[in-house]
Amino acid sequence: MKIVIINYGAGNIQSIKFAIQRLGYDAILSNDPKEIESADKVIFPGVGEASSAMKKLKDSGLDALVPKLKQPVLGICLGMQLMCNHTEEGDTTGLGIFDVDVLRFDTTVKVPQIGWNQITSLTSPLFKGINEKEYIYLVHSYYAPLTKDTVAKTDYGIAYSTAFHKDNFYGTQFHPEKSSVVGEKILKNFLEL
Structure with missing residues (x-):
């Protein structure tokens, strides 16, 4: 299986x-469109x-x-937020994959939210074998409200989307790579879609 991590100079690769x-x-780090298009994930x-x-x-x-990608795509943290219509951070227009604006x-809450919080309302193959109220790791000051594409939510002052799924696109506000055993299982589920 060919896994490509898009390397566009944004952080946690x-x-x-x-x-x-x-x-x-194994995963390839690349910003080459042909390499990305030919990936399985x-x-x-x-x-x-x-x-x-x-x-x-x-x-x-x-x-x-x-x-335009047709294979499963997983946006993580800011990657997920950039897949939305717009974010208040820097008044930035996003990619418009998920029909929601990031706020x-x-x-009333400490910003950024840094650390462990729970995920609930899990409704996606991403969360196969994951229990409600498992803890995941988050670092963010902006959030996506709940929408029809929400497949997991978290409460931090308000309930917001911690994961999206629409067609072949998935997004997690949390960092699966930093979320211990639960995060590894979610990454594994994505790779096995």
């Missing part, structure tokens, strides 16, 4: 690659600030490619 290796698979990571990450995507032409947490 090595930790994702190591997590995939621990599962017994594509991982779209993201750590950093939305507008600069989107600029890097546009500069490499990947903003046009990602929404900043209000001042």
